[in-house]
Amino acid sequence: MQALPKATIIIAVYNKVHYLRLLLAGLQRQTVSGFELILADDGSNPESVAEIEALIPTLPFPVTHLWQPDNGFQKNKIMNRAIAAARSEYLIFIDGDCIPHKCFVEEHLKNAGKGLVLNGRRVNLPEAITNSLTEQKVLSGSLERIQLQLLISAWGKGQKEVFAERGFYIAQPWLQRLVNRKAKGLLGSNFSLFKADMLAINGFDERYVQPSVGEDTDIEFRLRLLGMQFKTMKNVAVQYHLWHRLLPRPQENLDLYRQVEREGKAFTEYGIVKTDTAKG
16 A cells, blocks of 8 residues: 655645745755655646646645636635545645755754744845756755855845845754744745644634735634644745745735634634635
8 A cells, every 4th residue: 555645735826836846956956855745836827737647647745736717816716626635644734936955855844843943044036147047057956055146135235135044054953942932923925734733723713815914913822713833944944035025915814813713713614624604
């Protein structure tokens, strides 16, 4: 009988196959194997879908491509389908515009625990560096060698929002603990937990149909209601965020989140399992 994967990596995808190729190059150089990949595709166009489907057989790990029609921003809906389809007991979430450090999966698995959510951070790569990247450069580990250069450049230009210091990987457990004494909020592009814990809150709330708080702040709030503990993985589970224009943060999402806060329920009725209320 085929062994279950050690982890299911769920990647949010929407077009931008070039970015996905860079991410997959990062996954190909991970220090551990035995994971599966689910591409949660929120309506990529036919050309992108064809390119993704042609790419899958070339990869050294199992990949499932879940696609839904493009009916506006419905990322949470396809993410819930991916959670339900995951074969592993452990889930790692990545956005399609983030490249993992080679020890990314290893650190998520090594630090995993029951009732525990791991939340990492990311470096925001400048536009010029993003545009210069190729699959070959990522496979060669180039991103892991430019951190000092990036730090000097970012601070010299006053680009503190790059957060270049987060690109330094720390391997020593005692230093990891020292660096992460201050708790950080959950980042939707870099977190992991056991599938059972995600099912306990019924996954993502599908009423969020715009980017922002529904992908992370809402999840963190409801997991905390469940009694989950959070462990910050800054400089441990390292990611490199590819440059793109910032998406708007609509008021509708904030209004819905305030409603969720007032209701104070960990289990959403608008998640993986649709309750009678959600059905209408």
